[in-house]
Amino acid sequence: MLRAHKIRLNPTLEQELYFRKATGNARFAWNWALAIIKEAGANQAKLPSVNDLRIKFNQIKRIEFPFIMETTKCAPDQALLDLKQALSNFFNDLKKRKPGQKRKDGNQVNFPRFKSRRKGFGSFYLANDQFAVKGYEIKIPKLGWVNMTEQLRFAGKLMSARISERAGYWFVSILVELPELISQAPERVIGIDVGIKTLAVDSDGEGFENQKHFSLAQKKLRRLSRWLARKQKGKKNWAKAKLKLARWHLRIANLRKDALHKMTTRLAQKASTIALETLNVPGMLKNHKLAKAISDASFAEIARQLTYKAQQVVLVAPFYPSSKTCNGCGVINKELTLAHRQWKCPSCGATLDRDLNAALNLRDEGIRIIGA
Ligand SMILES: [Zn+2]
Structure with a gap:
């Protein structure tokens, strides 16, 4: 490894x-x-x-x-x-x-x-x-x-x-x-739904937050960008502001990486197999509202880290309707939009967190794929 x-x-x-x-x-x-x-x-x-x-x-x-x-x-x-x-x-x-x-x-x-x-x-x-x-x-x-x-x-x-x-x-x-590590994680499958509001939710219902200091850091980033825009290009103060902005970008990247590492380490300890959706990231980046959220959540980085930390990673096809399927009865609700934070099943009446419902579906799909 x-x-x-x-x-x-x-x-x-x-x-x-x-x-x-x-x-x-x-x-x-x-x-x-x-x-x-x-x-x-x-x-x-x-x-x-x-x-x-x-x-x-x-x-x-x-x-x-x-x-x-x-x-x-x-x-x-x-x-x-x-x-x-x-x-x-x-x-x-x-x-x-x-x-x-x-x-x-x-x-x-x-x-x-x-x-x-x-x-x-x-x-x-x-x-x-x-x-x-x-x-x-x-x-x-x-x-x-x-x-x-x-x-x-x-x-x-x-x-x-x-x-x-x-x-x-x-x-x-x-x-x-490094010599291959033998994972001590219990033999089971968990699904994770990589989120937009939160970093991710797993099928046990454990949520991983986008940390608060991360959004505070973003606020300062905007302030530094405005500060740079006011400076005259090529002048000494401009160079100073530019370096300060670049260092702040670096700090945010480190904060994000740190949060992702903590999360993927925890997930790899919880279960031997982790199922997650392969998002069509370039396709999603065309959707401007989602773009920031997706890049923030650093989906590709999560998949990359899990691949070496977990014993097994199952990638579920992006067209699998993990959000729109009821984990209770299997009915597909095509009306569901991103605005619905809560899953209310029109058929069986099940009510649960939207992301948890998706994580449960990904877990079940992962179990089906590996035939466990
Ligand atoms: Zn249902």
Whole structure:
């Protein structure tokens, strides 16, 4: 089982300069290879393989791009491997549709683009033989030991690391391979209804709230956005306001992630199998009223976390009418809208919380699917 731990770094000025150079070298290699591929494409020539470009890059880098040698060799090398992956994702996706035709779900993969410093520093990669971790420090080639704000949470084989920048902070995300955990959760199925007003409700009736401080944080976010809008673009105070806003965004993202982790850990302890609906998220994002709620609830993140925390996750098809079916008698109420918070069955008269009714249906559907 692979787990990643993202830790904020405390680099010295000199170390930060190295990070900037290394991310710059990664962008440089990506853009160098992409330019050659795009040129071949524009001339209707056969596209060179990224593998051949990697060999060429390593042959010429010492003479033609000496600055590349100032940082880890992993930075440009992994950027080229990332480009190879991005191209193969694009061409694989293209095979599934006609050229020029867009996918209905809006999930088509775009052709890789040039990376611009204006979009942020980006990141660079370190293979497992290129770094070491000891206590509060990580060792990086051609740089030495860099202080970390916390210790690595997992003990296991270090697989790789990636250093990135956000909101003026630098982070390292360390990927660790852990031995498989044997879950102690009781052998049973629970359903969860990922909510709009609440984070989620499970079929035991336990609700997980969108935390209060989260909506308070959102209020401050709006205030900071207005503050930024009043500043003159490009001026010193504008840059200050922009950084403050970016840091607040980061804080909210962390609050959300924290709430989701607490919830998914609790759910994985409660039952061996968890059934949830696969929402058609891109489809729902077109519905503007729901858009904010859905992105807040971070549905995809919940599914991702449960997949590695729970013994088994059952995904129920998005067209299964979990909200509109009565868990008591099975009648389907087509009249039900999002405004109805309470489920009142027109047939058997059952009255219960709308989300609990949906969670119970998802549990039963999950039991049916796995044949338990
Ligand atoms: Zn009923």
